[in-house]
Amino acid sequence: MKKRSFNIIDLGILLLVALLVCGTYYKFRVSDKTSTNAQNSQIKYVVTIPNARNYTLQALKIGDTLFDKDSGNAIGTISDISTEESKSMVLMPDGTAPWFPVENRYTINLTIEAQGSISQNTYMVNKTYSINIGSTRNFCTKYVEWQSQISAIL
């Protein structure tokens, strides 16, 4: 009977299996543990909706889940809703640019609370959604959608 010798293909298969085992261990043990710890931070940020009409205000409720409209992922819960007078800059014939109040419009400030990670001044919700002041995003809840900016991180 011919004795089977150990060759390069066998070595390759053994290496592949070893890699698979290591990869599985890393995915489900190591990386999971790290991200679980990182997700423990509470992040509070403010989304400001300028020039909103009354119907938008009426459709928002404290406790509603906020979603990123582009990905469909939940990015927090509305914990507070406040409004202020909406203002618009007007270019005047005399060369000035004053801010005038706008009739039947509101500036809505939504405080959002979310679980996420904070590291090196980077705020992440759901591992992939970064919170950047000044960025314009598409938001929605179950009942209302809009495009506006993240205006503050509390």
Add this chain to the structure above:
Amino acid sequence: MKTDIRKWHPNLFDAIIILLGIVLIAAVYIFSRPATIQHAATVPMEYIVELNNVPEGTSEFVQVGDIVTDAIKNMNMGTVKAVKAVPYTVVSTDETNRKVVQAPVEGYETVQLTIESNMTVTNSAVTTEGGYIVRVGAQARVKGPCYAGSGFVIETEREEDAK
């Protein structure tokens, strides 16, 4: 004549390859199967859509009971339950009183349609039977039997308030 028939004797490496094959097939099956479709019960709900900047008198062509569709994707939006005409306004600057006002535009109106549909309600959306997602602030391009227009969804019932 002697025929050399080699019999296959599986060894450790064959077993590993077969095992890898099974794992691969299982992984492909698990990750490529469609997500479980949950057939949620439908709830009859009403919402209001406004059609802006339409010629005055358009509202008279709208009949209660009209079936309206999304003009882009041709999705059924529901049945008209009520119709109301309000002035069409544009933003204008009142320099005397130093404020920005909503000025009515002569010859044009905004038509507000109250639409009823059986809605599928999930955690993140309310959808008509035709597949149209109803959210306040969403742009709507509506087509009726003899009228059409575009505007926004301006009001929707919340699930807890639906009949």
